[in-house]
Amino acid sequence: MHTDTERCVRAVRSKDARFDGWFFTAVLTTRIYCRPSCPVVPPKAENMTFYPSAAACQQAGFRACKRCRPDTSPGSPEWNARADSVARAMRLIRDGVVDREGVPGLAARLGYSARQIERQLLAELGAGPLALARAQRAQTARVLIETTGLPMAEVAFAAGFASVRTFNETVREVFALAPGELRSRAARSLRAPATPGVIELRLPYRAPLNPGNLFGHLAATAVPGVEEWRAGAYRRTLALPHGHGTVALAPRPDHIACRLSLTDPRDLTLAISRCRWLLDLDADPVAVDEQLCADPLLAPLVGAAPGRRVPRTVDGAEFAVRAVLGQQVSTAAARTHAARLVTAHGTPVDDPEGGLTHLFPDPAALAGLDPERLALPRSRRRTLTTLVGALADGSLRLGPDSDWERARAELAALPGFGPWTVEVIAMRALGDPDAFLPTDLGIRRAAQHLGLPSTPAALTARAAGWRPWRAYAVQYLWTVDDHPINHLPAQGSPS
Template sequence: MSHSRQPDARTVPHARIMHTDTERCVRAVQSKDARFDGWFFTAVLTTRIYCRPSCPAVPPKAENMTFLPSAAACQQAGFRACKRCRPDTSPGSPEWNARADTVARAMRLIRDGVVDREGVPGLAARLGYSTRQIERQLLAELGAGPLALARAQRAQTARLLIETTAIPMTEIAFAAGFSSIRTFNDTVREVFALSPSELRTRAARGPGRQTPGAISLRLPYRAPLNPDNLFGHLAATAVPGVEEWRGGAYRRTLRLPYGHGIAELTPQPDHIGCRLSLTDPRDLAVAISRCRWLLDLDADPAAVDEQLSADPLLAPLIRKAPGRRVPRTVDAAEFAVRAVLGQQVSTAAARTHAGRLVAAHGVPVGDREGGLTHLFPSPEALAALDPDTLALPRSRRTTLTTLVSALADGTIGLGFDSDWERARVQLGALPGFGPWTVEVIAMRALGDPDAFLPTDLGMRRAAGGLGLPSTPAALTARAAHWRPWRAYAVQYLWATDDHPINSLPE
C-alpha cells in the first residue's frame, strides 16, 4: 500500500509530474520559492548550469530553462552544478519518505549507499525485481538510473570531504566510493566545473577542519521546522551511553556499514548543525542520510500543515507552532527493541531497561567530547542473551526474545526497503505486539507518515481536551480527513501535553 499524497493545486505538485509542469516551474524559479528546492531542478540551456529553484542569481529567460527531476538527471544530461546555490545540497525530495512504492524504496536504499556496497544487482535483489525493471522505473520517474543516482551522491560526498576535511585527495576518492582517482577527478570537474584542489582552495575553513576525523556541515530543510518536539523527544527518551543532550545538541552513536560514528546535531534557525566523527570516511554519505532521516528533514511541512489545518480543531495548534516533524531513528531494529521495552512503562523506566541492555551487550566506543560509551546492541547480540537475566515480566521477555530472534535470522526485516504493510502484518503476528507497538514502529522506524496511534493514552487525552473524539474507533474515523499525514497529527496532539518530550532541554 503506497501512501503518496495528493496535494492541493495551491501547494507543491507531485514530484512525478512537477518537472513537466513548465508554467509552474517557471513561476517557482522567478519567485525564487525555496519550497520547491529538491522537487525539481532548473537546467539552463545557454550556460549548461543547473540550479535549485531558489537560486539567488537573476533568473534566466523562460525559453532558456528546462526542468529535470533530479540532480543525477541534470548531470547525466551534461549540466554542471551552480556555484552559487549549490543545488546538489538541496533538501531531498519529500516523495521518497512519503511513499512506499518501489521507486521510493529504491531511492531510500540508494541514499543509504546500497548501490556502492552491493551494486545494482544488490539493489534489485532487495526490492524483489530484476535490474532491468529497477532501471526502467527509476529512469522513467527520475530521468536517471541507479548508477547515475549513486554517482551524483558520490560527487556530493566527495565535495563535502574536500571542503570540510584535510583528508588527502586519494583517500577522499575511495572514501566517496569512486573506483579510481581518474574517475574521481573527472567526475568532480564535470559536476562542479572545478578540480578537487580548486574546490578545496575555494572552501571556507570551518573549525571542524582541524579536528582529525570530525566533519562539520549544515543539514538543510524546508521551513518551517519546529525543533521542540523533535529534539525534545529524542533527548527525553535518550538511552544512557548511546544518546545524550549536551551543550544544546543531541548526540548519539551510529552503527555504520564500515565502522561506527558519533553524530552531534544542533538546531539552528535556518539549518541543523551536524558534526560527525567517523572511524571510516566511507560512511559519510550513509551517516548524513541517517541523520536526515532521524530528524525528518526532507518533509514538506507546507503540504502537511495545510492538510491538517483543514480540521478546525487542529488548525489552532498548527498556527501556534507550525512545522512539526516526526522524530525517527537511525536504526529500525534498535527502535523496535526499545518500543517493546517501553510497553506500558514510563519514559524513565524504558530508558533504564534499555540502558541495562546497552551496558551488558552493547559494543563499547570512545567519546572524547562527551558521555557516549556504546553502540546499541545488534539483534544478533541480543538473540544470544539469557532471558532470565532480563528484569522484565515473563510475557515481556517472550515478546523481546521472539522479536530479536526474528530480526537476527531475517524472518522480519525492518529497513529502508521494507514494505510498510507487510512489516505491520509480520510484527502483529509476534506475541505481545498490539496495535500501539506496531504503529509506533511504523511511524518512527519505518517512517510511514500515515501511521496512527488511536489507543495511545496521551493521544486520547489530548483529543478529548480539544473536543475531538477520544475513543479509538471514533478518533480513527475523524482522522480519515488527516490522511496521509496522521503521524504528523499525532505530533501536534502530543505537543498539547507538558511532558518533557515536547520542549528543548535547558
C-alpha cells in the same frame, strides 16, 4: 512536478525555497543547473528546462551552479511519503546500497530484477541507479574535500569511487572545478574543524522547522551511554558498515549543524542519510500543515507551532527493541531497561567529547541473551526474544526500504505486538507519514481536550481527513500535554 512547466517557472521567478529538491532548473544557454531558489536573476522561460533529479541534470550534460549549490538541496519529500518500489529504491540509494552491493544488490532487496528497477527509475527520475549513485558520490566527495584535510586519493575511495581518475573526472564534470580548486575555494569561506578527524557540515531542510518536539523527544527518551543532550546538541553513537561513529546534531535558524566523527570515512554517505532520516529533514512542512489546518479543531495546534517533524531513528531494529522495552511503562523505566541491555550487550566506544560509551546492541548480539536475566514480565520477555530472533535471522527487516504494510503484518503476527507497538514502529522506524496511534493515552487525552472523538474507532474515522499525514497529527496532539518530549532541554547539561 518537473513536467508542470508553468508552475516550475513561477517557482523559479519567485525564488521559492519550498520547491528545492522537488525539481531542478537547467539553463540551456549556460549549461548550468540550479535549485528553484537560486539567488541569481532567473533566465528567460524559453531557456529553462526542468528535471526531477540532480542526476538527470548531470546525465544531460549540465553542471551544478556554484552559487546555489543544488546538489546540497533537501531531498525530495516524495521518497519519504511513498512505499512503492521507486521510493524504496531512492531511500536505499541514499543509504549507499548501490556503492556497497551494486545494482543487483539493490534489485534483490526490492524483489525486482535489475532491469525492472532501471526502467522504473529512468521513467520517474530521468536517471538510472548508477547515475543516481554517481550524483550522490559527487556530493559526498564535495563534503570530504571541503570539510576535511584527507588526501584526495583517500577522499576518492571514501566517497565510493573505484579510481582516483574517475573521481577527478566526475568532480570536474559536476562542479566545473578540480578537486584542489574546490578545497581552495572552501578554505577561503569555511572554518576548519578544531578537532582532526571531525567532519562538520550543514544539513538543509525546508522551513519551517520546530525543533522543540524533534530534539525534545530524542533527548527525553535518550538511552544513557548511546544518546545524550549536551551543550545544545543531541549526540549519539552510530553503528555503520565499515566501523562506528558519533554525531552531534544542533538546531540552527536555517540548518541543522552536524558534527560527525567516523572511524572510516567510507561511512559518510550513510551517516548523513541516517541523520537526515532521524530528523525527518526531507519533509514538506507547508504541505503537511496546510492539510492538517483544514480541520478546525486541529488548526490552533498547528498554527501555534508549525513545522513539527516526526522524530525517527537511525536503526529500525534498535527502535523495535526499545518499543518493546517501553510497553506499558514510563519513559524513565524504558530508558533504564534499555540502558541495562546496552551495558550488558553493547559494544564499548570511546567518546572524548562527552558521555557516549556504547553502540546499541544489534540483533545478533541480543540473540543469545538469557530471558531470565531480564527485569521484565514473562510475557514481555517472550515478546522481546521472539522479536530479536526474527530480526537476527532476517525473517523480519525494518528500515527505510521496508514495505510498510508487509512489515506491519509481520510485526502483528509476533506475540505481544498490539496496534500501538506496530504503529509506533511504523511511524518512527519505517517512516510511514500516515502511521496513527488512536489507542495512545496521550492522544486520547488530547482528543478529549480538543473536542475530538476519544474512542479509537471514532478518532480513526475523524482522522481520515488528516491522511496521509496522520503521523504529523500525532506530533501536534502530543503537545496538549506538557511533557518533556515537546520542549528543547535546558542548555548546558547532559541528559
